[in-house]
Amino acid sequence: MEANSAGADVSADHIIAELLDMGFEFDNISEAIGIVGPCRADVVEFMLNGSGSEQRKPRGGLQGRSSDRSTRLANPRGNFKQSSITDHIASTTSSKMESRGGEASTSYSCLAASIGPPVAAPICSKSKPKPQTLLENSRGEFDRPDKISTVLQKHFGFSCVKGFQKEALDAWSAHKDCLVLAATGSGKSLCFQIPALLTTKIVVVISPLISLMHDQCLKLAKHGVSACFLGSGQPDNRVEGKAMAGMYKIVYVCPETVLRLMEPLKKLAEKPGIALFAIDEVHCVSKWGHDFRPDYRRLSVLRENFCSRKLKFLEHDIPLMALTATATFHVREDILKSLKMSEHTSVVLTSFFRPNLRFTVKHSKTSASSYGEDFEELIGTYSVSRNFSGKGQKILHEVEPESESSSYESLDDSASDGEDAVADTKKAKVAKSLAKESAEHELDQYPGVDDFDVSCGEFLESSLPESIAFPVQSHETSSSESLDQGPTIVYVPTRKGTVELANYLCKSGLKAAAYNAKMPRSHLRQVHEQFHRNTLEVVVATIAFGMGIDKSNVRRIIHYGLPQSLEAYYQEAGRAGRDGKLSDCTLYCNFMRTPTLLPNKRSDEQTRAAYRMLRDCFHYALNTSTCRAKILVKYFGEDFGPDGCQMCDICINGPPQMHDFKEEAGMFMNVLQAQTDQATEGMNYDSTDCYRSGRRNFGGVPDFRTAVSYIREKFPRFAMTDKIWWQGLARILEDMGYIQEAAEIPRVIVQHPEPTRAGLNLLSSQPEEEGLYAYPDAAMLLAMSNPRSASSSAEWGRGWADPEIRRQRLAGKTGRRKRKRGSRKQPTGFTTAKERLAAILSKSKRRRTSGGR
Numbered sequence: 001m002e003a004n005s006a007g008a009d010v011s012a013d014h015i016i017a018e019l020l021d022m023g024f025e026f027d028n029i030s031e032a033i034g035i036v037g038p039c040r041a042d043v044v045e046f047m048l049n050g051s052g053s054e055q056r057k058p059r060g061g062l063q064g065r066s067s068d069r070s071t072r073l074a075n076p077r078g079n080f081k082q083s084s085i086t087d088h089i090a091s092t093t094s095s096k097m098e099s100r101g102g103e104a105s106t107s108y109s110c111l112a113a114s115i116g117p118p119v120a121a122p123i124c125s126k127s128k129p130k131p132q133t134l135l136e137n138s139r140g141e142f143d144r145p146d147k148i149s150t151v152l153q154k155h156f157g158f159s160c161v162k163g164f165q166k167e168a169l170d171a172w173s174a175h176k177d178c179l180v181l182a183a184t185g186s187g188k189s190l191c192f193q194i195p196a197l198l199t200t201k202i203v204v205v206i207s208p209l210i211s212l213m214h215d216q217c218l219k220l221a222k223h224g225v226s227a228c229f230l231g232s233g234q235p236d237n238r239v240e241g242k243a244m245a246g247m248y249k250i251v252y253v254c255p256e257t258v259l260r261l262m263e264p265l266k267k268l269a270e271k272p273g274i275a276l277f278a279i280d281e282v283h284c285v286s287k288w289g290h291d292f293r294p295d296y297r298r299l300s301v302l303r304e305n306f307c308s309r310k311l312k313f314l315e316h317d318i319p320l321m322a323l324t325a326t327a328t329f330h331v332r333e334d335i336l337k338s339l340k341m342s343e344h345t346s347v348v349l350t351s352f353f354r355p356n357l358r359f360t361v362k363h364s365k366t367s368a369s370s371y372g373e374d375f376e377e378l379i380g381t382y383s384v385s386r387n388f389s390g391k392g393q394k395i396l397h398e399v400e401p402e403s404e405s406s407s408y409e410s411l412d413d414s415a416s417d418g419e420d421a422v423a424d425t426k427k428a429k430v431a432k433s434l435a436k437e438s439a440e441h442e443l444d445q446y447p448g449v450d451d452f453d454v455s456c457g458e459f460l461e462s463s464l465p466e467s468i469a470f471p472v473q474s475h476e477t478s479s480s481e482s483l484d485q486g487p488t489i490v491y492v493p494t495r496k497g498t499v500e501l502a503n504y505l506c507k508s509g510l511k512a513a514a515y516n517a518k519m520p521r522s523h524l525r526q527v528h529e530q531f532h533r534n535t536l537e538v539v540v541a542t543i544a545f546g547m548g549i550d551k552s553n554v555r556r557i558i559h560y561g562l563p564q565s566l567e568a569y570y571q572e573a574g575r576a577g578r579d580g581k582l583s584d585c586t587l588y589c590n591f592m593r594t595p596t597l598l599p600n601k602r603s604d605e606q607t608r609a610a611y612r613m614l615r616d617c618f619h620y621a622l623n624t625s626t627c628r629a630k631i632l633v634k635y636f637g638e639d640f641g642p643d644g645c646q647m648c649d650i651c652i653n654g655p656p657q658m659h660d661f662k663e664e665a666g667m668f669m670n671v672l673q674a675q676t677d678q679a680t681e682g683m684n685y686d687s688t689d690c691y692r693s694g695r696r697n698f699g700g701v702p703d704f705r706t707a708v709s710y711i712r713e714k715f716p717r718f719a720m721t722d723k724i725w726w727q728g729l730a731r732i733l734e735d736m737g738y739i740q741e742a743a744e745i746p747r748v749i750v751q752h753p754e755p756t757r758a759g760l761n762l763l764s765s766q767p768e769e770e771g772l773y774a775y776p777d778a779a780m781l782l783a784m785s786n787p788r789s790a791s792s793s794a795e796w797g798r799g800w801a802d803p804e805i806r807r808q809r810l811a812g813k814t815g816r817r818k819r820k821r822g823s824r825k826q827p828t829g830f831t832t833a834k835e836r837l838a839a840i841l842s843k844s845k846r847r848r849t850s851g852g853r
C-alpha cells in the first residue's frame, strides 16, 4: 500500500487530526486541504513551502518516488480506518505547544513521536534529507526525554514513566537487548508500547495467549494506538498481510506465528522498520518455569536473524526486550541463554513485592461440601454491598463444559442428591472416563494459544466504542452500574470445578460466571467483557483466565485448591489490586491431602523440577512462621529484609508456639537409619506387608510409611499421632538438613528419607544437649487438633464412622483414593455406594489384620 493511495483514501478528518497533533494550526490545515486535497504529504508540503507536491498523483502509486527514502516511508499503512477527529483535538494541546516555533519542521523525531499511527511524515524530507528516528539519534539517552512524557500523557494519561520503565527505554534507545523483571501490574507493557509511539517503526510483541493479545489490543485502541494480533485465533485473514505491510504500530503475535512469518518480518524490518521485538511473559521460554511453551524456546531465531550481520540494511541489531513478573534466578539464566540474547543485555530488575496484596492461607477440603463455609463471607460481602434481595442470579454459563463426562465427581453428586435416573446416565459416562484413570482433560494446565478466539481482529486507534458490542445477556445489570466492591476471581484447578462453584455462587445470589478453556468462545468473550465492564462480581476460572489480565479494581483473588507452583500462584494473585489499593489473596488448601502433579509430558528432569515447584508451593501453604510476602519475593531471589509485610495472616496472627522435636526426631531418624543399614534386628516387623514391599521396592532404602507404621505400632504414645504429623516433622528435618530424600525423583512429600551427616551427628548427641526447636507447620497443627483424621489406611476405614466423612466420600470428593477405587470398581461390577462401602470396609479390615497398621 503506497503513500499516495493512502493519502487519497484517508479522510480529511484524520489528516487534520494528525497535523493538529504535529502542531499545525487548524485554519492552515483546512486551507491547505481545500487547495491540494486530502493528501497528507501534499498538505504538509503546502503548509511548509506554500505549494503542493508537483508529483502529486491520484490514488494508486508511489512508484515514481520510491527511491526517496523519506517518501517511501510516507505511509506504509495504506488505507485504514481512522479515529474521530474530536479525540485528537482533545488530546493535542501539549504536543501543539511543543511543536510550535518551527520545531515541527525541523525535528523529525519530534514529529514522528507526535503522530498516532506508524507514519513517517514526509514533511521533513526537505529540511532533513535523512530522516532519523529517536532511536537513530540516540546515544543511550533520548534526544527529547520530554517526548516520552508527552506521548505518555497523550496516549495513556500518565504523567511520568516509572524508573524501571525508563531503564528499559534507555536500553532500547541504546539498541540493547533487555530483560525486564518487574512485579505483576507494575506496567511492563508500556516498556514496549512507548517505543512504538516514539519512532516510525513497528513494534512486534510475542505473547502466549490470544486473550491477552486481545485485551492489550483493545486497550491500545482506546489509547489511540493502532494494533493487531496475529495467530490462529485471528479470524480476519487480511490482518496478517496488513500487519506485514506495516499498517499497525504494534503487532501482537503468538510464537508459532512469528516463526512462520520470518521472511515477511525481514521485509518489515527493512520498510518501515522494526523498532523492537518484545517477548512478553518470557518465563514461558524456560523449561524450569511454570508455564513452559516449547515454541517460545525457538524464538532464538529472532536474535539470530534480525541483526546487522545478517540483514545488511540494518545499522544496528533490532533489540529484543523480554519481560516477565515471575522468573526465578534459574529461569532468568535460562531465558538469556535460550533466546541467545546479547551478552550486553541490560537486566532491569525491580522488586517483586506487591505491598497492597494481603496474603492468607486457609485449610479447606476445597470440595463442594465446603463451599458453604468457605464462601459465606464472600457472598455476604457482595450481598450487603448491593442490599441483597435474597434472589438467586441467573446462571451465566449456558453450556456445560465439554469435559463433563470425564468427571468421576458427577456420579456421586447426583447420587447424593437422590436423582437416580440422572445418576445412572452419569454413571455410564463416568464408567468410561474412569477406565482412562486420568483427569488430564479436566485440567487447564497448558491452555493453548487458541484458548480464546475473538470476533474482532483489528484494532485501530480510538476506532472502538468504550464497550465492545459483544452479546449481552438480558439479566445483567447496566454497564454504568459499577460494583461497590471490585470483582473477585476464584481460581479452581478443574474445569468442572469452575462450573460447580459458579453455579453455587449464582444460586447464592452473586453475579458469577465460569470460565475455562473448553467453554464456548462466545461465552468466554461475554465473561471477559462483562468482567471488564464491572457487571460480574465473581469469575470462577481455571488458569486460562490468568496471565496478563489487567483490570485495575480486582479486590480479591481466591485460589480454591493449591496451584502447581508459586510462580503460577503469584502470577494469578497479581491480577488483584492493580490500582494499588488493598486487596486480598486467599489460598484455600487441603493440608491433609498431598497435592498431585497435573499430568503432562515431562522428562525426568522436568518432573523433578515440577515436583520441586509443587512442593515449594505446598510448603508455602503449610508455613506458620514466616511472612507470606517474604516467602514469595524470596522465591524470586529478593531479600525482603527483617520485617514482614504486617498484613498477611502470619504477620497478623503470629507464629504458633515452638516445640522441641528432639525426641520424636531422634526416634524417627533412628528408624530410618536402621532401615538404611538393613539392621532389622529388634525391629521385628519382617512379616509385615509394608516392610516386605519396602524392601522389595527400595532395597534397603528407608521408607517413610514403613518407618511411621513401625513407630506407631511400637510406641503406644504415638499410636494416634497422625501420619500427617510425621510428614510435617520430616519437612522440618529436611529443612534443617538432617534428612534428605533418597529417591531419584523427590515427590511433594518425602518418601524415602535418609539421615544426612548432620542428622547422624544429631543422633549421636547427648539427650541433655540443646533441644530441636521448631514451629509445627499447619498440617501438624491440624493433625494435633484432630488426631483421628483419615490419613492412613486404618483411619480411612475408621473414618466411615464419621457421618461427615462418610457423606463426603459418598459424594465422591475424596480425591486420589476415590479415583483409584473408582477405576477398579468397574470390572468388579459394584453399582451402589453401599457395595463399594462394604468392599472398602472389608479391604481395610484385611489390611488391619495383615499389616498391623
Ligand SMILES: Nc1ncnc2c1ncn2[C@@H]1O[C@H](COP(=O)(O)OP(=O)(O)OP(=O)(O)O)[C@@H](O)[C@H]1O
Pocket (backbone or CB within 6 Å): 158, 159, 160, 161, 162, 165, 182, 183, 184, 185, 186, 187, 188, 189, 190, 324, 325, 547, 548, 549, 550, 552, 574, 575, 578
Ligand atoms: N508510568 C505509569 N504510571 C501510572 N500507571 C502506569 C504506568 N505504567 C503502567 N501503568 C498502569 O499499570 C497497569 C498495569 O500495567 P501492565 O498490564 O503493563 O502490567 P504488567 O507489569 O505487564 O503486569 P503483568 O505482569 O501482570 O502482565 C496498567 O493499567 C497501566 O495503565
Ligand SMILES: [Mg+2]
Pocket (backbone or CB within 6 Å): 188, 189, 280, 548
Ligand atoms: Mg503484562
